[in-house]
Amino acid sequence: MTRIGSRTTGRPTLAEVARLSGVSPITASRALRGISTVAPELVQKVKDAAAALGYVANPAARALASAQSQSVVVLIPSLSNQLFIETLEAIHDVMRPRGLEVLIGNFHYDVAEEENLIRNYLAYQPCGMLLTGFDRTEASQQMLAASGVPCVHMMELGGPDTATSVGFSQQQAGRAAARHLIERGRRRLGFIAAQLDPRVMQRADGFRQALDDAGLYDPALEMLAPQPSSIGLGGELFSQLLERHPEVDGLFFCNDDLAQGAILQALRQGIEVPGQVAMVGFNDLPASAHLVPRLTSIRTPRAAVGRQAAQALLALLDGKGGQPRTQDLGFELMVRESS
Template structure:
């Protein structure tokens, strides 16, 4: 009777898959990882053999043998935000043809949780890490530096030497929102924000700067809530701000779901948008173009950020020289009926 499986675990091995499919172990490994250079007919043979044997790859053993896994870690602060879903999809599209496994860590906007994820994922010896922004604990920064694992930062850009980043200026985006409302003749401008992560606060800084330059800064018209951003919260915050400051005539929201909730609440309260108060959102989520009125918003290049960040990481792994350290992909102000 032919014995199948390793001596230690009894599970089918890669060598057995290779033997059954008639290819070398290296080719079998590449085929199972989806490396695009393997001929389709060989991929099919290897997949059939793996299925017949019930083979499951052991990434820990692969990492131990090579001192590095075939995994890329992506750390994001939220899986409920459409922004990061689009980014993750784009990352997968770039990494999949290279046979790289994408490990996703969601730290819920909690730096301590992100630090723990970094500690745990570094134990798997990933070949690269995609990080969101630059704000993390000192312990996390030390671990990343000591690991020497290539890192690419997403959603923000930095001019710091040796830092690879792909994103856009959050401050410029906030500034653009204020300038648009001012160009529409609005003078009592409010800012409504939730979650209050570093990128939200950068948008707030840009917004405030534009108002200060126009001599119209009004701190009393800012409403900042630490809770997660949502449509319901947007309605509540709008109602509170417009009640306390009935002369308000324009608002910038840190995220579209808050603005969407404000539009619904304005309809309930009989407040005309944009006649009484103009509204600008951020991220241009899919539903924003279908509200009544349609929402003016800052469109962010979320998919492009994921794609370019993944490509930048692959370029580092391939040892390419002369890489662009900071890629500013910009943003677009999409003007609709709410302003």
């Protein structure tokens, strides 16, 4: 009786898959990792052999043998926020043809939790990392620097001179919202925000600066809540602000779900939008174009950020020089009925 598997574990090995499918172990590995240079007929033979043997790849052994895994780590602050889902889908679309596995870490907007994820994932020797923004602990920064793992930062611009980033200016987006409301003749302008992560506060800074330049900034017209952004919270914060300051005639929301909740609450209270209060959201989530009234919002390039960041990381892995350190993908103000 022929014994299948390695001497230590009894599991089928890559060498056995290669022998059964009639290819070299390198070709078998590439076929199972989805690398596009392997002919489709060979890929099918290798997959059939792996299925027949019950073979499951061991990424830890591969990393040990090569001193590097075929994994890319992506760290995001939320899996419930639709904008990050679109970004992740785009990253997968770029990495999959290269046979790279995407490992996702969700740090829930907590830099200490992100630090633990970085520590744990670096132990797997990833070949690259995609990080959200630049705000992280000193320990995280030291670990990333010491590891030598290529990193690309998403959603923000700037950072250290040596950093590679793909995103857009959060401050300029906030400025654009303020300028639009001012151009619409609004003078008592408020800002409603939740979560209060660094990118939200950058938008707030841009909004405040534009109002200050116009002599219209009033800090009393801000509602800043640390809890996660939601439609329900948007309605609550809108009611609270209008109760305290009924003279408010224009509002910028840090995220569309807050603005959506405010529009629904305004309908309940009989407040006309934009007649009494004009509203501008952020991110242009799909439902925003179908509200009554349709929500004016700043459209962000979520999928493009994921795609371009993944391509920038591949360029770093391939050692290609001359790539721009910073890629500003911009944003678009989608003007609709709410303003």
